[in-house]
Amino acid sequence: MAVAAATLVVLTACSSNGGGATSAPTVNADPTKVSGSITVLTNRTDQLGDGTLDKYAAEFKKVYPNVKVKFEGMKDYEGEVKIRMNTENYGDVLPIPSDLSIAQFPNFFSSLGDAAELSKQYQWTDYSTVGNKVYGIANYGTVTGFVYNKKVWAEAGVAEWPKTPEEFLTALKAIKAKGAATPYYTNYHDGWPLRQWTDAISSPSCDPRAKDAMAGTPLPWTSGNDIFTIDSLLYSVVNEKLSEADPTTTNWDNSKVLLATGKIGSMYLGSWSVSQVRDAATKAGANPDDIGYMPFPSTSGKFCTVLQPDYKYAINKHSKNQEAARAWIDWFINKSGAAQAEQGISSVKGTELPSALKPFAEKGVQMIGQNQEKLATVKKIDKGAEINLDAPDYRQKLVDIARGAAPGDQKSYFAELNKKWSESQKTVG
Numbered sequence: 001m002a003v004a005a006a007t008l009v010v011l012t013a014c015s016s017n018g019g020g021a022t023s024a025p026t027v028n029a030d031p032t033k034v035s036g037s038i039t040v041l042t043n044r045t046d047q048l049g050d051g052t053l054d055k056y057a058a059e060f061k062k063v064y065p066n067v068k069v070k071f072e073g074m075k076d077y078e079g080e081v082k083i084r085m086n087t088e089n090y091g092d093v094l095p096i097p098s099d100l101s102i103a104q105f106p107n108f109f110s111s112l113g114d115a116a117e118l119s120k121q122y123q124w125t126d127y128s129t130v131g132n133k134v135y136g137i138a139n140y141g142t143v144t145g146f147v148y149n150k151k152v153w154a155e156a157g158v159a160e161w162p163k164t165p166e167e168f169l170t171a172l173k174a175i176k177a178k179g180a181a182t183p184y185y186t187n188y189h190d191g192w193p194l195r196q197w198t199d200a201i202s203s204p205s206c207d208p209r210a211k212d213a214m215a216g217t218p219l220p221w222t223s224g225n226d227i228f229t230i231d232s233l234l235y236s237v238v239n240e241k242l243s244e245a246d247p248t249t250t251n252w253d254n255s256k257v258l259l260a261t262g263k264i265g266s267m268y269l270g271s272w273s274v275s276q277v278r279d280a281a282t283k284a285g286a287n288p289d290d291i292g293y294m295p296f297p298s299t300s301g302k303f304c305t306v307l308q309p310d311y312k313y314a315i316n317k318h319s320k321n322q323e324a325a326r327a328w329i330d331w332f333i334n335k336s337g338a339a340q341a342e343q344g345i346s347s348v349k350g351t352e353l354p355s356a357l358k359p360f361a362e363k364g365v366q367m368i369g370q371n372q373e374k375l376a377t378v379k380k381i382d383k384g385a386e387i388n389l390d391a392p393d394y395r396q397k398l399v400d401i402a403r404g405a406a407p408g409d410q411k412s413y414f415a416e417l418n419k420k421w422s423e424s425q426k427t428v429g
Helices: 002-013 045-050 052-063 077-084 102-108 115-121 150-155 165-178 192-200 210-216 226-239 252-260 273-284 322-334 355-362 375-385 393-402 410-428
Strands: 036-042 067-073 093-095 140-149 182-184 264-270 291-294 304-309 312-315 366-368
Touching: 036 045, 036 077, 036 322, 045 052, 045 067, 052 067, 052 322, 067 322, 093 322, 140 150, 140 192, 140 252, 140 273, 150 165, 150 264, 165 182, 165 226, 165 264, 192 226, 192 264, 192 304, 192 393, 210 226, 210 375, 226 393, 226 410, 252 264, 252 273, 264 273, 273 291, 291 355, 312 322, 375 410, 393 410
Parallel strands: 036 067, 036 093, 182 264, 304 366
Antiparallel strands: 093 312, 140 264, 140 291, 140 304
């Protein structure tokens, strides 16, 4: 309810176009002439705690000696920042909340420049372009799939990536039979990792139009559709007792340690997770090279993965330090090396793939995008259906049904989802 209320607050705030920058902030060619104090909001509380962000700030200060950078971390970033955005006080630089409508960007953020120019240098500018102006630039992009412990899988006799959902389940059963690790970990309690399964749409079918197609599909949770394949696999993993015994007790921070040390076999997360789990392995005295990444199993006969930007960095349009804020964004994305450290695909065009994803290139995994043409319609249908593909709730219910903690089965739940979707679709258009 708090998140829902925060969303309403943001929508109300959008009607205000008060103060702030009216043109794209630029940066003086002489770094010593750029000054000010900026606050950078971050969802990376782990990097705030271990000093990683402070190291970046120290390197930045060597180039911009008169700019002071401080960070403010939020554990529930999406929920907290949306409440803050009801005021003018939401930092100077911030990651754009993922479910904020792109049409609302100009109400909250400064333009970073013309799309035609910025698209020559950066990937994914179309994700934050309104009226030919770009309002956010991603530091890096990620692909979708499973982060896994290669040693656990190898000891269970699984040498190759599963090609189909059925092969994936067979592999998890082999891990369970070995008895040394829990095959899969849902991260049910924290919730947001379950939302990440939505990002797999387009992977099973290798069709970049798969999410757009949901705008014209009255019954998405039927065989042949990606969302059916995705949620069926999650249901089967839990129903066949291939995940943790009690999902209500899961813990995100601990899950990285469990995966790193071979206590669990796999988790569905963006490729950004590889560096975090490898860091956990190093700290726990395990081998970071045991941590690998694999694509979602296919229904098309070939491996595909969805390539999309991570959080886009934007400047609060009410910031009194526009030039310093822009200097930080430009330096962080182009010079800090943060994308490479995160095993991310840099948004700066021409940058090579990170080491964790080189097996994707070697094995011919296709990296595809999700078409955006009908995304607004899909979101309207989703909102009207009260399913919310970009929140964990409906998948938490799926997990509860699969483990017997809620009434029903896969067939009845999918029928319920289809009914909601089709009724909303009629209303939308």
